[in-house]
Every structure is written in structure tokens, then in C-alpha cells.
Amino acid sequence: MGYTENNRTGKRGESNVAEFFEKEIGFIHQETKNPDVGLDGKILITEENDRSKLTGASFSVQVKSSAEITAQDFYSVVISDQNMEHYLSSTRPVVIVLVDNATKRMWWHPVDPNEIYVKTEEGYSVRFDLRRDVLSVASSRELRSLAEFTxxxxxxxxxxxxxxxxxxxxxxxxxxxxxxxxxxxxxxxxxxxxxxxxxxxxxxxxxxxxxxxxxxxxxxxxxxxxxxxxxxxxxxxxxxxxxxxxxxxxxxxxx
Missing domain, CATH: 1.20.58 (Methane Monooxygenase Hydroxylase; Chain G, domain 1)
Known part of the structure; x- marks a missing residue:
């Protein structure tokens, strides 16, 4: 099977996410592509006053990319049964990042074992609130707390x-x-x-x-x-x- 447009979209999204975490927030992105569990990387948390030092905390990231998102309010992605089972049982927090490659806008959703996800034929639906779930520099404190919580x-x-x-x-x-x-x-x-x-x-x-x-x-x-x-x-x-x-x-x- 050749390299499809979906592959290009996915790769571009992963690159955008890595660049955002490293350049905008100052965390370290490690590519840990694992198709068996649907994880694209690991984000290592750095100290607030010294980006060269790691705190030891981290979270895994799954990137969902779109060439362009035209929705205004909500957008849903599907996570396979196998991947969701892994995310919910992981000792490391898992964050799903939605990327609009056209604008490089991003949204984030931490997988929560206490949340009830809607089951579909393809897997589990994860819904993003495009107004509330924006991923920005201001998200760094919440992300840091999420990672250090464990x-x-x-x-x-x-x-x-x-x-x-x-x-x-x-x-x-x-x-x-x-x-x-x-x-x-x-x-x-x-x-x-x-x-x-x-x-x-x-x-x-x-x-x-x-x-x-x-x-x-x-x-x-x-x-x-x-x-x-x-x-x-x-x-x-x-x-x-x-x-x-x-x-x-x-x-x-x-x-």
C-alpha cells in the first residue's frame, strides 16, 4: 500500500504537535510511534524555570489530524476499542490532540477513566468542544498538573x-x-x-x-x-x- 494523503495529513499533524510542545510550551517531545496501541509520542515535562531540566513527569499523546476543520462548535474522533482499552489502563496519562493542519489550531482531551465515551461500530467517540478545549500556551499548567498527578x-x-x-x-x-x-x-x-x-x-x-x-x-x-x-x-x-x-x-x- 502506497503513501496516501491520509498518511501525509497524519504526519503533518504529528509534526505540528511536536513543534508546538517544544517551541511554544518548552516541553520535550519524544516520538514513540506504537501502532499497536495508537500512540504517537511522549511529552516530557520540564521545570517551569529551567526548560533544560526534566521533572520526571510525562504523558503520552495520540494525534488526530485533519486537513481542515470547518466545524464551529464540536468535532468528534473515533478511538478503536483496543486503543481505548490501553489508554484507560495506562499508568501514564494519555492526551488526544486534534489538529487542523490548515491553520495549525489544536485542541486537547485527556482520556479520563471516569468519563463515559459513546460506543460506535468503529470504536469509541471522543468529542471536542472547539471553544473550550483549545490547546495553547495557557494549557501548560493543566498539562503539567495532569502529568505530575501520577x-x-x-x-x-x-x-x-x-x-x-x-x-x-x-x-x-x-x-x-x-x-x-x-x-x-x-x-x-x-x-x-x-x-x-x-x-x-x-x-x-x-x-x-x-x-x-x-x-x-x-x-x-x-x-x-x-x-x-x-x-x-x-x-x-x-x-x-x-x-x-x-x-x-x-x-x-x-x-
Missing amino acids: NAVAARNLVANANDILNEYAVKKENIFDNGATISEWVQKLIELEENYKAAKLLLEHEKRDSTLIRSIRSETERLGNDVWSHKRWMLNHWPESEIRAEYPDPLGVV
Whole structure:
């Protein structure tokens, strides 16, 4: 199948959206084309006073493009059953952006699990209010809040994943030299643990809410940092430091 006019319209819309987020708002656009779930990219949130620094928060974006939108009040797009199911269950917020390529006007709709979307033969209908849902520089605060709202949840998932790794290797520690694990395998797990901890810590640094749950997640993250440090010390006690440094140059770097 050749490159159709619809393909050109879609590509032009995606380019317009990427340009808007980067040049007008100062967020970072990452193209993550995934046809299986209908996502065109990921928007990384930057600090308000320093666009060169990321906050760790992000949201996914699905672009719906039109060569020209003549409607004045409302405009609807259809999301397939499979894609909507993915959007509603995603731990990262999903924003659908409607683009009029003729004028480069844009509108946005955050997919909301609490909203009832109309089911059609093709999928689910998402309706835009063309007067209310305008995407502009003024939308940046709402978009930032939307992305950062899930920071604590994302951090909790990272900590849970890291704890699964720690539990797995706690068993192997009991019989370290009989389970066949190599230094390289242990170091790779250590690096994964440390990356999860640092990512969770960054997310929580920009978590503006406070609740009993969020305080609990912060405590879990602090415990993970201590566990990573203990894991490093344990490795150095069981293998020559020179061999570990060959795989991981700074095993005792600040966590």
C-alpha cells in the first residue's frame, strides 16, 4: 500500500504537535510511534524555570489530524476499542490532540477513566468542544498538573519492581556460588535497582501533593535507597572489587 494523503495529513499533524510542545510550551517531545496501541509520542515535562531540566513527569499523546476543520462548535474522533482499552489502563496519562493542519489550531482531551465515551461500530467517540478545549500556551499548567498527578503512582511501581528484584536475589544470596549467577548478571541487576531508585526519587521530588499514601511511598523509596546501598556492600564482600569495577566502574557511588 502506497503513501496516501491520509498518511501525509497524519504526519503533518504529528509534526505540528511536536513543534508546538517544544517551541511554544518548552516541553520535550519524544516520538514513540506504537501502532499497536495508537500512540504517537511522549511529552516530557520540564521545570517551569529551567526548560533544560526534566521533572520526571510525562504523558503520552495520540494525534488526530485533519486537513481542515470547518466545524464551529464540536468535532468528534473515533478511538478503536483496543486503543481505548490501553489508554484507560495506562499508568501514564494519555492526551488526544486534534489538529487542523490548515491553520495549525489544536485542541486537547485527556482520556479520563471516569468519563463515559459513546460506543460506535468503529470504536469509541471522543468529542471536542472547539471553544473550550483549545490547546495553547495557557494549557501548560493543566498539562503539567495532569502529568505530575501520577508521579507517586509511577514511583510506587518502580519501587515495587525493584523490590521484586531484591526478593529474587535474597534467595540466591543463600547459595551464591551454587546458583550459577555470574558477576555480570549480579551487576546488571544492581544497575537496574539503582536506576529504578533514582527514577522514583526524581518523580517524588516533583510530586506536589501530600497524603498518607504519598508519604508511605516516599518512605518505601527511602528504604529502597538503603537496600541498594546494602546490596552494593554485599557484592563487594563476595567478589573482588577489581572484577566488579570492570562491570560497574563506580559501585559505591552516591545513590
